[in-house]
Amino acid sequence: MLSTLNLSVFGTFHTLLALVAVAAGIIDLSRRGEIGSGTRPGLTYILFTAATAITGLFIFRHGGFGAPHMLAIATLAVLAVAWAAERRARAATGLSRYVAVLGYSLTLFFHLIPGLTETGTRVPLGSPAFSGPEDPMLKALVGAGFLVYLAGAAVQAARIRRTRREVAPA
Incomplete structure (x- = not known):
């Protein structure tokens, strides 16, 4: 099966890590409306x-260093910023709270990009859904995913704003 999908053992390991992360992120997001290190699914996600x-930095399926590697670096940077902001935002108020919540959600969107790309260029076997990373349908789906992220981010920001009003002294 792995050879049929053109996945190495390391690539399979990488994919399994990503699947666990996405599942944990979705669980935390669906339960609490956000991802954070204070819950088991949230910490697992992070x-x-x-x-x-x-x-992902050690996978070179498409040649040398490229867009997937830049996305991996961006993911690590956003995770670090969100983690630092979360540590600072324990009181559920201030800009740090927005940075933490929206940052972790942004990294969930980041998972969508290689997930769609790598799956769609391999499946269905023999006739993949996308011709490659530049396929217009793939780009449209990633764009739609970004719109979903923006809508979710707006909902999360509104919830934080509501919480800030409830916590603020009268």
Whole structure:
């Protein structure tokens, strides 16, 4: 099966890390409306997303250093900023809270890009859904995913704003 999908053992390991991360992120997001290190699914998401990004730096399926590697670096940077902001935002108020919540959600969107690209260029076997990373349909789906992220980010920001009003002294 792995050879049929053109996945190495390392690539399979990387993919499994990503699948665990995405599942944990979706669980935390659906339960609490956000991803954060204070829950088991949230912490699992953060750690497995970092591991996915790090292992992704060692995969060169499309040649040398390229867009997937830049996305991995961007993911690690956003995770670091969100993690630092979360540590600072324990009181559920201030800009740090927005940075943490929206940053972690942004990294979930980042998972969508290689997930769609790598799956869609391999499946269905023999006639993949996308011709490659530049396929217009793939770009449209990633664009739609970004719109979903923006809508979700607006909902999260409104919830934080509501919480800030409830916490603020009268």
